[in-house]
Amino acid sequence: MKKILLVCIMIMLMLASACANVEVTSKPNTSSEPKSETDESIIPKNTSVYCAQESINLDSETEKYFYETWKVEKLLGFANSYNDASEYPTGQKFIGDEIIIKKDFFSSKGLKNYSVYQYELKNPLYEITATCYNSDSFYRLYKIDIPDLNINDVVKVINISDPSTNLGIPLSFFVVNNDRLILLSEATIFELKKILIK
Known part of the structure; x- marks a missing residue:
């Protein structure tokens, strides 16, 4: 037994000695340019696969559509990453409630059943925080299945902030x-419809 143990120790020492003597050779950098610390080829540039994430102001076309009074029409579903316990599994407490979205005024006081969503803001800050150019890129970023979202649909994600604090409210819009306007409340999504003022 002792002889086997000594043989094993000697083999390990020989291997360790051999590994220490191995030199790693690499192709020298003969270029006059310094090597970049990050390989830019791994940064995705294909917007059909990835969403463009940046905070920008609303464009005029989006403003024209977005600024309205909206009614929560129906529950569409939940994010696949987690569920909003206040609404899961039925989500019916938002149905029929209203949200007012104007350029200089925002009110979610019409979401009557939840005090946490009661906001009324003068001159709110509206920002497009992401633009997804198809259903696949949208799902990759948000892990939410929107019914009837097609491969060529463009989804703009709009966040709203209080102008006095610059803090966002816990509601977002797609x-x-x-x-088409979709409300995101935590992990629950709802379809909204315009209220036609007569």
Whole structure:
């Protein structure tokens, strides 16, 4: 037994000695340019695969569609990453409630059943924080299935902030092709419809 143990120790020492003597050779950098610390080829540039994430002001086309009074029409579903316990699994307490979105005024006081969502802001800050150019890129970023979202649909994500504190409110909106508005409340999504003022 002792002889086997001594043989094993000697083999390990020989291997360690051999590893210490191995030199790693690499191709020298003969270029006159310094090597970049990050390989830019790994940064995605394909907007059909990834969403463009940047905070920008609303464009005029989105403003024209977005600034309205809206009614919560129906529950669409939940994010696949987690669920909002206040609404899961039915989400019916928002249905029929109203939200007012104007250029100089925002009110979610019409979401009557939840005190945490009661906001009324003068001159709110509206920002597009992401633009997804198809259903796949949208799902990659938000892990939310929006029914009837097609491969060519453009989804703009709009966040709203209080101008006095610059803090965002816990409601976001998805504008699909400037033709469809979806409310995101935590992990729950709802379809909104314009209220036609007579």
